[in-house]
Amino acid sequence: MGEQQLDVVTSDELKYVPRSEFGRLLAADLDAQTRTQAFAALCRINTLYMIAQAWSGHLGTSFSSLEIMSWLFLNELRDLDKGPDACDVFFSSKGHDAPALYSVFMGLGLMPDDKLHQLRRLHGLPGHPHVETPYIQANTGSLGMGVSKAKGMVFADRLMGRERKVFVLAGDGELQEGQFWESLPTAVHHRMHEIVVIVDHNKMQSDTWVADVNDLGDLEAKFSAFGWHVTRVDGHDTAALHATLRSLDAVTDRPKVIIADTVKGKGVSFMEGPATEAGQLYLFHSGAPNEDQYARGSLELIEKAQALFTSSGLGTLALESRQRTARKPVLAVQRLVAAYTNALIAQASRNPRVIALDADLVKDCGLIEFRDQFPSRFFECGIAEQDMVSMACGMAHRGALPVVHSFACFLAARPNEQIYNQASEATRVVYVGSLAGLLPGGPGHSHQSVRDISALGAVPKLLAAEPCTEREVELLVDYLFNHAEGSSYLRLVSLGWPVPFELPAAYEVVPGRGVVVREGRDAVVFGYGPWLLSNAYEAAQQLASQGVDLKIVNLPWLNRVDREWLREVVGSARQIFTLDNHYLHGGQGEMIAAAVSTLGLEPSVRVTPIGVTELPECGTNEEVLAYHQLDTEGLLRQFSAQLAGAPGR
């Protein structure tokens, strides 16, 4: 098809390589280098396809790792045909590169072909690796765990008399995580020669160059000092990869690391890391290409693949295509992170002691403006959350007001002990966790933070709060920065949402007290955050047409409830619903339900908890909400079922 076909790549038509073309390549009589290079070229087309179709995914790191993954799966891993429990193990510790790995699986027939169209869809291919997908050997997405897991695998294999190699692909950014360095020594102590770590050394982390964030320094010297055997190679040169891997065969007394120099975004000229202008953020870490970027990128990739096919005597590369899923319409939504950016800058303008700390999420946490406006009060920690929190502890001890940022999933869990330690010094730190809760549903459960309230809720004097509108962001920030006695945790839903109600003009935030956003007499519903309250509100509007009238209460405080306020707001209602964008256990609802029972109300009040009850599913936002019954329809069903069965009705 060649030129003629390339012209039909348009903004809404996406091209992919069908399995049959991989089959043709693999059956051809080619040398390993040529075959692998062409295989990787095909995988790039499909990786771009998947991410474009899903409207999200990590292009840069997927592209930088494709020669490595392709070489390993085509030439190095033994016994792939015996299944994932019997073959040599490969997994990516960084995990962002899942689309690349899926494309390799698909190319080799290790997964059903139609999964290619299901990236980040319900029961499809999760945004980050999950062991439910065959040949995925570890859940990753939270960083720095790879070598530890590999050691565990080797220890268990040795115990059971199995001899398997374990290849771990690591990213540059995750080398900033302490666990990575913590995991190196005992691999030496136990002479775990079965382990080969390959660093996809593309020199970039989420937003920019690693060296600008938290320089890795002399990586070879570091690994050597930790007792590992170190080699270095061009990670896109399959012949060099081959030679390097063979050179490792002779090293049988210790674990090994290959530092593979790669290019982030390799394969598409304008997506390659070095194409980023100085001072600019790299644009293709996460997030999908737009229509134009897809068209241009796809064109480049297809041309390269076709050239390899032609030179290999394989003729025309036969692509297939699908319509791209439609773009989401842009609605008038409440954008809490943007509101937070403004509120933070307002506070910092008034208070010179405000310092912001970031862990490689300057864009997602809304910190770019702060960094540019207050460079001397901004500390970029890199992917080093424990270090970040204990630094904030030291800053607070010396009189500053540190504000610590990350995604909620990481912030509540990785530095959990460090936060408790800080709180034990009775200083004040504000923790801000964005990307809180079930949505967005695409990245998968490592990023869907539905356990953070429980993980932090018992920290003494720490106030946890979650706003539902931009205005409430401003009110809560003002309270937590200026009036809270101890530390605090501001939990932010990152996804914009059209909120159908307004908070009363006179609303003021008071810890433990909330605000009624819809009056009603038949039952009281407690919740927080934009989409949870909005969906409940919509459900209540629908119920009203059936003559059932729900009172909806926004309680932004996640680990405090004022008992007297609770008594008042419950009034004479005999049925309460609690809503949690969080597991039921340890969420706000459990706290409210417990508080109700301490009141000893007569006649008694029944509390029905609604929230997340199992590991979050990955999928589109609509799919995920529907699956967990937290969309309007799901809430309506749950309200109705309970109200129909209630003794009072």
Add this chain to the structure above:
Amino acid sequence: MGEQQLDVVTSDELKYVPRSEFGRLLAADLDAQTRTQAFAALCRINTLYMIAQAWSGHLGTSFSSLEIMSWLFLNELRDLDKGPDACDVFFSSKGHDAPALYSVFMGLGLMPDDKLHQLRRLHGLPGHPHVETPYIQANTGSLGMGVSKAKGMVFADRLMGRERKVFVLAGDGELQEGQFWESLPTAVHHRMHEIVVIVDHNKMQSDTWVADVNDLGDLEAKFSAFGWHVTRVDGHDTAALHATLRSLDAVTDRPKVIIADTVKGKGVSFMEGPATEAGQLYLFHSGAPNEDQYARGSLELIEKAQALFTSSGLGTLALESRQRTARKPVLAVQRLVAAYTNALIAQASRNPRVIALDADLVKDCGLIEFRDQFPSRFFECGIAEQDMVSMACGMAHRGALPVVHSFACFLAARPNEQIYNQASEATRVVYVGSLAGLLPGGPGHSHQSVRDISALGAVPKLLAAEPCTEREVELLVDYLFNHAEGSSYLRLVSLGWPVPFELPAAYEVVPGRGVVVREGRDAVVFGYGPWLLSNAYEAAQQLASQGVDLKIVNLPWLNRVDREWLREVVGSARQIFTLDNHYLHGGQGEMIAAAVSTLGLEPSVRVTPIGVTELPECGTNEEVLAYHQLDTEGLLRQFSAQLAGAPGR
């Protein structure tokens, strides 16, 4: 006094150096070396005194660090007289050496003299450093946070135009923590020359030689590879310390580390690390010397100090003495960790897939027998909890049943995200956290684990359970190892306790269901664990004599309650008490209270929660229980107050 006085050091009389003798030394016209050596010698006497008086504390690491601390406080730290906020900063990141630091404070008049007699007593000197004590600059006890905190201090100081040096004393063992290595790079990036880390390199961690656990390798090469300026010195040679510190003055472009070679237990011949025989555990990490060890050790220390006084022309060292607090009588107690040892070995004998992992607490976690009996199935991780958990994750993925051990305070918090990640793979790991809860009260809040139920309770499918007797240990271990669907957390009180009730002979453990240990009609009390239930039982016995009859229920499941069982066991009672050896927030009581309100019982039932409501105090067990109102008397008061005010009475 000399020889004559030394003879009167007996088993129950403890000698200490009064402040006046320090004053005499400091006023004398001596060179800095001589003064510092003599000061350290006096501090050793007082360190031994404090630990003997408290019957607990860390001798080995206190002794190894005394020349370093003495030199810094006498000769290096500027502006000590201006108070802790204005002077150069020193703090110990390891924190175990608090008695040594306190003895330095006392010698310099930086704390009231009488505090010397209050180690590990209520409102005295905490077992681990707490910023409430003047000149303590950081809460430590959980390891590896020191450099991070120092960086935060420097950043805040720079912002506020202050110029202070920050000295951080680190231990060997804590260099196994990932946070330590995580914290090094940005100190280089920001050229934090104000920071000097001194590694008290005594080559031992809790139980044994570091090299046998998780070798640190070439420390100098490691620090150099991370970009720090490295020097090495004999940490007991004050002249060398002086020269080394001066050599650092010229280094103004990066942070610095001094590797100080020291001897654990330095100063008392038989307490010194090298005196430990091969294959033996080091005996003086934590825990007090017995009467004979005190007498012999004290004799050595006093002789050395007297010799230094004599050679310095200071004449006789005038000591004072106090009676040693009486030894606790040995009662017939339930020892849960010992029972756990037996249960683990029984399981391992039946199931070859059981692997035990330890984080440098082989003795405290009851693992010595397992290690000796199943050496191929034991993995010593060192102080590396995150690595340990992710290793277990890898082992479970390859078909093993890993059992992960640490203190509850560390296990629930440090690897919090790693535990969630493991659970997300739907494999099975058993987590065993000893030293759970408020007691023992001596180590202080870093070790008093009263937040672990909250921190882990929401992990999907993870069953958390706490036994109250040795027999229940066996039953729960059997359940968690052989019948639980997912992972589990076994929470163990380490302190032996005389339990006044017996569990019914027919008792079988069923998740979410408990067992009545005392029948009663007036109210129902739910609790768990040995001392909490015992104290409640004793209180109920006393209330019975006043005609009030409490039902006491042991519910060993910390994050599960069976609603039907709950309905049955509550019966017609209208008052419930929940007891928590944990913060009220996120504890078992909150779960029970919430469950009660979902039942909608008529007439309504009031739940009164009892538990820990603030950061735990340090002190003797009796002091701590009384302070938190969880001793028999405190429970009695709380039961009585509520029952007197209850509408039904």
